[in-house]
Amino acid sequence: MLAMAQNSLTICLSKAERDQKTPNRWTLAVSAHIETGSQTPLDAIIDITLDGKPLVAKHSQQLTADPLGSVKSDFVITIPNNIPITSWYPNDVADNTQQLYSLQVRLSFTRQSGSVGSDQTNRFPDHKSDAEPDPRRWPHFEVNGHRVFAKGSNWIPANVLQEDLTEAYVRDLLVSTVSANMNMLRVWGGGVYESDVFYGNNEIESVIAAFVSDERHKQNYRELFVKHMQTLVTAGDTSRPFVTSSPSNGLRDKVENYTAKDPGDLRYGDVHSYNYMSPQWDSSVYPRDKFISEYGQLSYTSLDTWRTALPDSDTTYQTSSSVRHKNRLGDSVLPLLAQKAFTTHQYYTDLDMLSGIVQNEGTSLAQMVAPGIQNMTITVEKFAELVNASKALFYGLNKTTITEFYVKHVNNSDPQAMRQAYYDYYGDLLIKCPTYLFAKKYQELSAGKSNAHFYELTYQGKGVGWLCPAGQLCHGAEVLAEA
Structure with a gap:
């Protein structure tokens, strides 16, 4: 008897679109991915239903796993007329069209001793999304033949601890997205693969969920994202164009071998706009482009948090001075370089300053800047x-003096010890010394009107940061610190 634990089934809905010859009919492209522990051919019986109505009934097929135990079975199905389909459109384009359908695929494997099955149910909307393939017009978004003006936001993980997320919390965020008249969420690729709670929520179906140095690094980038990722993604999803990066010039990137000199060219999109120094309520500070997929701004505290300390009158536009005080870094505290601000006294002296570092700032930072070090x-x-190379960014470094200082108490024949000495130098140069000097000068020049506090984190119960060896506390470790 074939044990149930040996098989797992995943449904991938590759495409749902209108039949080209008969516009009032729809077709589904369905892929069933099976992971099995058996290397012998499996006699499978496949049943597929849509909202409980049969699409494929008792279809017999012999499945043979590849050497890794994976099997893929593809189906292109015409939906019968007795299953009504509503064309899906995003929020603010057409109301009451965000209907979800339940697609179930069930596999049964027969053996002399009996039969076992594996099934999975997916909920999905019927829509065809597209982006204009003409590089001169890219990107424009089209859903079921209707051109859509994108209004949305980026979705980053809703909680750094995914196990703390609740369905109610995720739903509240998605309802807020719709209430704010958004119709697109761009799922940030640096986060996590979102759960079924996110993609299976009714509210997410009111918006479109959009996914996405030296020559050696350029070659590695093309190898990963063009040769491999593009091949794999387009093989699994033929319903929309593949874009190798964000920011991006779309299909025009191919002209520059996918490593454009200016990947965020305003003539093409997609563009990232990060501007911390301009007043964020002034619309004229934002670039005009075809598609801006990221805005980098100094975030306010959440409204729920504000309301624990401030009256509602302080939290509406125009916001009160107490709220604007939160974001004074952008246009009031330090609109200038620190050196010039301190020299000209163009900064507020009524703020207490908390500055801090961790014990091994340079270990991960050096590896990020110089992969392979x-x-x-x-x-x-x-x-x-290496010290001499730093002079490109930091003027006036004396490589001889600096080298002697950092290696004089280090075993020069120990590669690990020498590498750590360089990490220490790099952390001092980039983070520790500037942070300490900033706090010290702020205290000195504030003339007793405010206090500057400085700390170094030297202990942490668990979690040590990215690219950080055991026993060290690297850049960013303080966000994981325990009380």
């Missing part, structure tokens, strides 16, 4: 060479 053999000469 963790495998580099660093001699005294190489150390001096």
Whole structure:
């Protein structure tokens, strides 16, 4: 008997679109992915239903797994007339069209001793999304033949601890998205793969969920995102164009071999706009482009938090001075470089300043800036060479003095010790010394009107940060610190 635990089934709805020859009929492209522990051919019986009505009944098929135990079975199905389909449109385009349909695929495997099955149910809307393939017009968005003006936001993980998320909390965020008249959510690729609670929620169906140095690095980028990712994604989803990156110039990126000199060209989109220094309520500070997929802004505290301390009158536009005080970094505290602000006293002196560092700031930062350095053999000469390279960003460094200071108490024949000495130098240069100097100068120049507090994090119960070896506290570790 074939054990149930040996098989798992995943449904992938590749495409749902109108029949080209008969516009009032729809077709579904369905892929069933089966993971099995058996290397022998499986005699399967496949049943597919839509909202409980049969589309495929008792279809017999022999499935043979590849060497990794994976099987894929594809179906293109015409939906019968007795199953009414409503064309889906996003929020603010057509009301009451965001209907979900329940697609169930069931596999039964027969054996002399009996039969076992595996099934999965997906909920989905019937819509065809597209982006204009003409590079001169890219991007424009079209859903079921209707051109859509994108109004939306980026979705990042709703909680750093995914297990703390509740369906009610996710639904509240999605309802807020619809209430704000958004019709698109761009799911940030640096987050997590969202759960079925997110994609299966009725409110998400009111918006479109959109997914996405040196020459050696460019080659590696093309190898991963063009050769492999593009091949895999387009094979699994033929319903929409594939874009290799964001920001991007769309299909025009191919002209520059997918590593454009200006991947956020305002003539093409898609563009990221980060502007921390301009007044955020002034619409003229934002670029005019075909499609802006990210706006980087200094976030306000959540409205729920404001209301625990402020009256409602303070939290409506125009906001009160107490609310505007929160975002004074952008246009009031330091609109200038720190050195010039301190020299000209163009900053507020009525704020207490809390500045801090962690014990091993440079370990992860150096690896992010110079991938591969963790495998580099660093001699005294190489150390001096690396210090000299820093002069491109930091004027006036004396490589001889700096090298002698950091390696004088280090075993020069120990590659790991020399590498750590460089990490220490890099952390001091980039984070520790500037942060300490900033706090010190702020205290000195505030003339007793405010206080500057400075800390170094040297202990943490668990979690040490990204690219950080055991026993160290690296850049960003303070966000994981325990009380």
